[in-house]
Amino acid sequence: MRMMQMVTALLVVAAPLAAQDRPVSVRLRLADEARVGRPAPAVVLPYATRDGIGPADQPFTLAKELGRVVVLAFYPGDFTPGCTAEWRAFAERAGTMFGDGVVLAGISSDSLTTHVRFARELDLPFKLLSDPDMRVARAYGAANGTRARRVVVVIGRDGQVRHVDPAFAALDPQSYVQLGAAIEAARKERP
Numbered sequence: 001m002r003m004m005q006m007v008t009a010l011l012v013v014a015a016p017l018a019a020q021d022r023p024v025s026v027r028l029r030l031a032d033e034a035r036v037g038r039p040a041p042a043v044v045l046p047y048a049t050r051d052g053i054g055p056a057d058q059p060f061t062l063a064k065e066l067g068r069v070v071v072l073a074f075y076p077g078d079f080t081p082g083c084t085a086e087w088r089a090f091a092e093r094a095g096t097m098f099g100d101g102v103v104l105a106g107i108s109s110d111s112l113t114t115h116v117r118f119a120r121e122l123d124l125p126f127k128l129l130s131d132p133d134m135r136v137a138r139a140y141g142a143a144n145g146t147r148a149r150r151v152v153v154v155i156g157r158d159g160q161v162r163h164v165d166p167a168f169a170a171l172d173p174q175s176y177v178q179l180g181a182a183i184e185a186a187r188k189e190r191p
Helices: 002-018 081-092 094-098 112-122 135-139 173-188
Strands: 047-049 069-074 102-108 127-130 151-155 161-165
Touching: 047 112, 069 173, 081 094, 081 102, 081 112, 094 102, 094 173, 112 127, 151 173, 161 173
Parallel strands: 069 102, 102 127
Antiparallel strands: 047 127, 069 151, 151 161
């Protein structure tokens, strides 16, 4: 549907130019968003945990997580009320929702130093990835200017996108129920 809207808008703009009997050159770039059933876009980013900044020569690399279910949680920023509530909820559900064979990684544009402080303050057992130029957020359709939108993506053990929630509601328990169901479904799929 979105593709059709983009093409329609392009034709509306290009039609008057074409009527002037001049050649019209048009470049159409499709968004490289995460879509269910397609391979997940690559992720290679530095990370921090409550223990400190991860080794520079060993960034979080999605391809190295094949064989495990991966949840990427894009969020606007450390220490904001909604993000603090979201990450507290994730921490409370760490054993039941995520558990063995599931990796949860948070992604925002915040610095690694800020991530360390945030992870320590909330005692988070997860990696927080720093995407300051929003390259990965854009690849997943989660960019909103210089910040990420709250988007949650579940990636199956085979590297395929299994679930995308483009409007994850940090304060709505139903969002966590839906995420839990998506994780469980991805766990049951054969790689």
